[in-house]
Amino acid sequence: MIYLSLFTVSFLAATILPASSELTLAGLLSTKNYNPLFLLFSASLGNILGSIINWFIGYYLIKCISKKWFPFNQKQIDKSSYWFKKFGIWSLLFAWVPIFGDPLTLVAGIFKIRFSIFLILVSTGKIFRYSLLYYLVN
Numbered sequence: 001m002i003y004l005s006l007f008t009v010s011f012l013a014a015t016i017l018p019a020s021s022e023l024t025l026a027g028l029l030s031t032k033n034y035n036p037l038f039l040l041f042s043a044s045l046g047n048i049l050g051s052i053i054n055w056f057i058g059y060y061l062i063k064c065i066s067k068k069w070f071p072f073n074q075k076q077i078d079k080s081s082y083w084f085k086k087f088g089i090w091s092l093l094f095a096w097v098p099i100f101g102d103p104l105t106l107v108a109g110i111f112k113i114r115f116s117i118f119l120i121l122v123s124t125g126k127i128f129r130y131s132l133l134y135y136l137v138n
Contacts, residue, residue, distance in 0.1 A: 002034055003034075003039065004042070007042040008046065010024075010043040010045075010046030010050070011046035012050065013050065014046070014051045015053065015071060021046070022133055024043075025040075025133060029134060036134060036138075040131065043130050044123070044126055044130050047096070047130075048119075048122060048123050048126055051101075051105040052105075054071075055106070055115065055118055056109060057071065057109060058105070058107060058110040059110070062109070071106075072103050076102075076103040077106065077107060080100065080104045081110075083100070084104060084111065089113060089118075089121060091104060092108060092121035092122050092125065093122075094125060095121075095122045095125055095126065096126045105118075105122060108122075
């Protein structure tokens with residue numbers, strides 16, 4: 001059950017909803033009561049899937065940006081678009097950065113970045129971040 005909870009927190013943290021998957025993972029790792037590989041897998045999978053949702057929103061639903069329910073505002077999109085244009089697809093390695101990273105994954109969808117490239121870069125960055133956190137906690 002704890003792995004599902006971590007998955008959920010990590011998923012939500014990759015969307016616009018405020019959640020701290022890093023603190024949750026660090027706390028669970030520090031207890032040493034759970035399998036660290038399962039914790040890393042749960043956090044990574046949840047966070048990557050949240051970013052995939054953002055990509056699909058950007059790819060298919062950008063025309064809905066003016067709707068009240070749309071998860072990102074124009075300012076977030078403009079700022080992330082600037083960084084994406086400046087650094088290109090490599091900026092997706094930093095999709096884990098709080099506040100900046102979530103809209104970045106949306107912008108990748110808006111710019112129609114090929115999904116396979118998106119998935120590789122985002123996954124690499126997010127798994128690296130959680131692995132580094134594991135290293136720092138232990």
